Structure formats: structure tokens, C-alpha cells
Amino acid sequence: MAKPKLAFFKFTSCAGCLLSVLNLEDHLLDIVGAVDIVHFLMARRETQPGPYDVAFIEGAVSTPHEVEQLKEIRRQSKVLVALGNCAVTGGVPSMKNFAGSEREMEERVYSETWDIKSIPVRGLDYYVKVDEYLRGCSIDLNELVVLLKSLLLGVSPRFRPHSVCNECKLKENVCLLISKGKACMGSVSAAGCGALCPSLNRPCEGCRGPSNDANAEALAYTFVSDLGLSPEEVRRKFQKYAGNTPAFRKGAEAL
Numbered sequence: 001m002a003k004p005k006l007a008f009f010k011f012t013s014c015a016g017c018l019l020s021v022l023n024l025e026d027h028l029l030d031i032v033g034a035v036d037i038v039h040f041l042m043a044r045r046e047t048q049p050g051p052y053d054v055a056f057i058e059g060a061v062s063t064p065h066e067v068e069q070l071k072e073i074r075r076q077s078k079v080l081v082a083l084g085n086c087a088v089t090g091g092v093p094s095m096k097n098f099a100g101s102e103r104e105m106e107e108r109v110y111s112e113t114w115d116i117k118s119i120p121v122r123g124l125d126y127y128v129k130v131d132e133y134l135r136g137c138s139i140d141l142n143e144l145v146v147l148l149k150s151l152l153l154g155v156s157p158r159f160r161p162h163s164v165c166n167e168c169k170l171k172e173n174v175c176l177l178i179s180k181g182k183a184c185m186g187s188v189s190a191a192g193c194g195a196l197c198p199s200l201n202r203p204c205e206g207c208r209g210p211s212n213d214a215n216a217e218a219l220a221y222t223f224v225s226d227l228g229l230s231p232e233e234v235r236r237k238f239q240k241y242a243g244n245t246p247a248f249r250k251g252a253e254a255l
């Protein structure tokens with residue numbers, strides 16, 4: 001039987017999620033035996049054209065060229081996976097959307113702008129249907145393994161819909177928000193990282209985007225009234241990783 005053809009692509013991003021794929025090490029060796037990786041420029045120079053069984057795309061869409069490339073990959077792929085928060089929501093690059101016009105941002109970054117054409121930064125599903133989402137900045141390796149195994153078995157993986165707080169409670173961590181007055185976003189952020197940051201005594205920054213039941217407005221008011229953050233600090237927190245999402249937009253615009 002022919003092995004499934006996998007392809008990995010990079011749009012506007014830092015390459016951290018693709019590096020995470022390469023860091024799968026032992027798992028990768030097993031998986032490589034079961035699939036045919038036909039496009040992965042960070043790992044090998046040779047590429048094959050589509051069609052693909054599964055295409056993974058890291059990164060946000062920030063240029064007209066990426067829009068066209070994305071639509072072509074979608075046409076060529078049975079399953080399309082948004083790999084990491086840039087691809088899921090626009091992620092860190094989407095902070096640009098809230099800092100100024102396209103032209104202002106291009107001139108701030110480049111000395112010559114005559115051949116630069118940028119557009120507002122979006123996640124993949126702003127333009128095409130996305131079949132599976134791997135959240136996080138960067139992605140969680142356990143979730144990646146679950147996804148790869150599920151795809152090989154022809155089933156859809158079930159990821160957690162609840163918030164980071166649930167995982168934090170299961171780990172019996174002392175709550176940083178309530179006990180230490182730290183501006184933790186765990187109550188509005190999607191679980192799946194195992195409450196990584198609070199477990200290391202650092203507040204959650206919301207890198208996986210909003211949980212299903214996120215009440216970002218309430219948390220924004222708490223940050224100001226109970227912790228003394230300024231409205232500008234709150235706005236920046238909600239726009240750092242997922243400012244394009246309706247839930248975090250409500251948090252950013254609450255004050």
C-alpha cells in the first residue's frame with residue numbers, strides 16, 4: 001500500500017513550530033517509516049509536487065503571494081493542518097495589525113519598500129478551510145504525535161476544549177493570579193500545554209489562543225481592578241498571541 005504523502009510549508013513565522021517537528025526524534029523515526037515526506041525544505045532539499053494527503057502549514061498569511069500559495073496547497077491537499085498559533089490565529093505576527101497601517105509598518109521595517117506588498121496578518125482559515133489545528137507558540141509535541149497517529153489511522157484527534165486553569169488545578173499548582181497577584185491568562189486560554197508556564201511559576205500569556213468558553217472581558221476588568229494593570233497593558237496582553245480572535249478582541253477592547 002502506498003504511504004501517505006506529507007508536506008510541510010512555511011509562511012510568515014519564526015520556524016519554531018517546524019523545528020519542533022524535527023525535534024520529535026524517536027517518534028519521528030517511527031513516523032518517517034510510515035509516511036512519505038515529499039516537501040519539507042528545512043529537512044531536505046528534494047521536493048515532489050502535490051497532490052498531498054496531509055499538508056502542514058506553519059505561519060500566518062501576510063502577503064498576496066501567500067494567499068495564492070495557500071489556495072493552491074488547499075487545492076492539492078486532502079487534509080490541511082494549521083501548525084502552530086501563527087497559522088491558527090495569525091499569532092505573534094498579527095500584532096502588526098494593531099500597530100499601524102500596512103504602509104507605516106512596511107516603512108518602519110524596510111529601508112526600501114517599492115517591492116514590498118503586505119496585507120493584514122491572518123490565520124489560514126480566514127482564506128481556506130482548515131481541517132485540523134495544532135495550537136501553541138510553539139506547538140506541543142504530545143499533541144503533534146496524537147495528531148500524526150490519528151491522521152495515519154484516518155480519525156480526527158480530540159483535543160481539549162477547556163482552559164489552562166483546568167490543567168493547572170490538576171497539577172495542584174498554587175494559583176498565581178489569586179495568591180500572587182500575577183496577570184495569568186490561564187482562565188481564558190486553550191488547554192493542551194499541561195499548564196506549562198504556571199507550573200514553572202510564570203503566568204500564562206495565552207499563547208494557545210482562547211479556550212471555548214473564554215470570558216476575556218471579565219479577565220480584562222480583573223487585571224485592571226484587582227492587579228492595577230493599565231488599559232494599555234491589558235490591550236497588549238490580549239493582542240500578543242491571538243488578537244484576531246473574537247474572544248481576545250473582546251478582552252483587548254473591554255476597557
Ligand code: SF4
Pocket residue numbers: 013014015016017018058059083084085086087091092136137138139
Ligand atoms: S507559533 Fe510561535 S513558534 Fe510557531 S512559528 Fe509562530 S511564532 Fe514561531
Ligand code: SF4
Pocket residue numbers: 164165166168169173174175176177178184185186187195198203204
Ligand atoms: S495560575 Fe493561572 S492557570 Fe493556574 S489556576 Fe491560576 S489563573 Fe489558572
Ligand code: SF4
Pocket residue numbers: 136137164186189190193194195196197198203204205206207208209
Ligand atoms: S501556559 Fe499559557 S503561555 Fe504557557 S504554554 Fe500554556 S497556553 Fe502558552
